[in-house]
Amino acid sequence: MTRLIVVSNRVTPPTADATGSQGGLAVAIGEALRENGGVWFGWSGQRVPEFTGQVNLQRAGGVTTATVDLEEQDVDEYYNGYANKTLWPLFHYRIDLTEYDRSFDAGYARVNQRFADTLLPIIQPDDIIWVHDYHLIPLARELRARGVTNRIGFFLHIPWPPMRLLATLPRHKELVSGLFDYDLVGFQTHEWLEAFCDYFQREADAEVGDGVMSAFGRTVRIGAFPIGIDAGAFKEAAKSAEALAARERMRESIAGRQMIVGVDRLDYSKGLEERFLGYERFLADNPERCQEVFLLQIAPPTRSEIGSYQEIRNKLDALSGRINGAYAEVDWVPLRYVNRGYPRAVLAGIYRTARLGLVTPLRDGMNLVAKEYVAAQDPADPGVLVLSQFAGAALQMPEALLVNPFSQEEIAEAIAEGLGMRKAERIRRWEALMHNVESCDVRRWRDDFVAALEAARLPVAMRPPA
Numbered sequence: 397m398t399r400l401i402v403v404s405n406r407v408t409p410p411t412a413d414a415t416g417s418q419g420g421l422a423v424a425i426g427e428a429l430r431e432n433g434g435v436w437f438g439w440s441g442q443r444v445p446e447f448t449g450q451v452n453l454q455r456a457g458g459v460t461t462a463t464v465d466l467e468e469q470d471v472d473e474y475y476n477g478y479a480n481k482t483l484w485p486l487f488h489y490r491i492d493l494t495e496y497d498r499s500f501d502a503g504y505a506r507v508n509q510r511f512a513d514t515l516l517p518i519i520q521p522d523d524i525i526w527v528h529d530y531h532l533i534p535l536a537r538e539l540r541a542r543g544v545t546n547r548i549g550f551f552l553h554i555p556w557p558p559m560r561l562l563a564t565l566p567r568h569k570e571l572v573s574g575l576f577d578y579d580l581v582g583f584q585t586h587e588w589l590e591a592f593c594d595y596f597q598r599e600a601d602a603e604v605g606d607g608v609m610s611a612f613g614r615t616v617r618i619g620a621f622p623i624g625i626d627a628g629a630f631k632e633a634a635k636s637a638e639a640l641a642a643r644e645r646m647r648e649s650i651a652g653r654q655m656i657v658g659v660d661r662l663d664y665s666k667g668l669e670e671r672f673l674g675y676e677r678f679l680a681d682n683p684e685r686c687q688e689v690f691l692l693q694i695a696p697p698t699r700s701e702i703g704s705y706q707e708i709r710n711k712l713d714a715l716s717g718r719i720n721g722a723y724a725e726v727d728w729v730p731l732r733y734v735n736r737g738y739p740r741a742v743l744a745g746i747y748r749t750a751r752l753g754l755v756t757p758l759r760d761g762m763n764l765v766a767k768e769y770v771a772a773q774d775p776a777d778p779g780v781l782v783l784s785q786f787a788g789a790a791l792q793m794p795e796a797l798l799v800n801p802f803s804q805e806e807i808a809e810a811i812a813e814g815l816g817m818r819k820a821e822r823i824r825r826w827e828a829l830m831h832n833v834e835s836c837d838v839r840r841w842r843d844d845f846v847a848a849l850e851a852a853r854l855p856v857a858m859r860p861p862a
């Protein structure tokens with residue numbers, strides 16, 4: 397049987413408790429690894445004074461993980477630097493926040509080489525290798541240079557930027573041409589796939605055929621593989637004892653009001669500032685209704701070592717203070733802003749309690765919160781999803797109230813419309829949304845990608861040794 401090797405920046409092995417704190421991605425990959433006897437390879441999250449290349453093999457939740465520690469300079473240049481100060485903002489259309497430094501480039505190349513060196517002895521001849529995300533674009537090139545002829549696939553979890561934005565990155569072509577060393581390159585949606593094709597057609601005279609693209613003397617298979625959630629597990633989690641307890645606790649403090657919920661990593665791409673402003677506009681436009689509602693925004697901090705993340709956090713602290721200062725009463729605050737994470741079952745209970753889910757990223761590869769919100773609803777009395785038209789999920793979820801997240805007015809109007817929506821319409825929209833969430837779940841995503849990679853038997857022209 398073909399073994400699967402999954403490679404990602406961080407390794408998050410599944411816990412035994414599927415409704416615990418684990419995301420659907422880890423659960424789905426864990427299942428595939430258990431079924432195929434594979435390995436999950438990546439950074440341990442630990443920093444050491446000097447890179448040793450020592451691989452730590454472990455069995456956790458029935459899955460074999462292989463992790464390496466990185467040295468401080470690697471973390472600064474590769475992870476905080478090139479991945480999260482350069483590529484993340486650029487690929488989310490934020491050239492204003494994109495920082496570039498040659499040392500980032502060098503650190504990124506070095507870590508990809510180190511990953512290739514340490515992964516090499518683990519690879520067996522029939523393994524298929526599935527590489528995840530923007531941290532590891534050059535990994536296939538590095539593996540090919542070391543003689544690996546196995547099938548290697550790449551999945552990008554984030555958007556692919558328009559060609560003119562990507563062209564602002566120094567040495568952009570050198571970076572992204574490394575994708576031609578894969579056998580299959582997958583994206584969340586056709587929109588990102590089209591942007592990818594457009595870039596190579598203009599920059600490298602690429603020829604695009606049915607599910608394939610040729611350039612640099614090589615052909616790769618390409619496709620859109622929209623990621624989903626573990627819908628069944630999330631539906632169950634929303635009815636679990638832990639979720640019920642969370643709902644009970646919420647119910648007392650809600651006191652009959654309608655709750656709006658937002659759940660996001662504290663990232664500038666998630667449009668939190670614009671969301672707060674849109675909600676403030678709703679409060680200003682609807683003085684007679686405002687004390688009947690409140691917004692619960694859950695936003696655990698991430699990447700806090702990076703300046704742009706500290707800035708967005710400061711802005712949100714100030715904005716939430718301003719909104720509550722202006723509108724709160726002795727027995728009501730309009731905005732509950734919470735900077736911490738919750739177990740998935742608690743989150744599911746919170747989603748189910750909310751009449752409106754507010755998911756308004758400025759740009760997002762897919763967005764799983766939108767799908768989780770839908771999966772957690774009570775079919776007899778579901779809430780309404782307000783979704784940014786710039787999330788990949790919008791292409792699959794047209795029955796949500798789609799908004800332009802840059803428009804405070806559109807957010808305010810969608811909140812008013814959603815809160816006032818009659819039950820029959822809520823049910824009609826929710827059924828259509830739920831159909832998509834259940835049919836395009838995380839297992840289908842995984843199975844479709846792995847099947848396409850297994851079928852990708854295009855001849856691999858080996859690169860000449862450097």
Ligand code: ADQ
Pocket residue numbers: 419420553554623659660661694695696736737738739740743760761762763764765766768
């Ligand atoms: P993210 O940018 O992290 O993922 P998203 O898809 O919304 O965005 O996933 C976030 C996950 O974190 C969700 O499962 C959510 O429940 C969880 N989470 C957020 N806040 C939490 C909290 N306070 N407590 C507990 N859990 C919390 C990237 C891309 C997305 C893409 C995914 C998967 O940016 O576009 O959908 O990968 O491919």
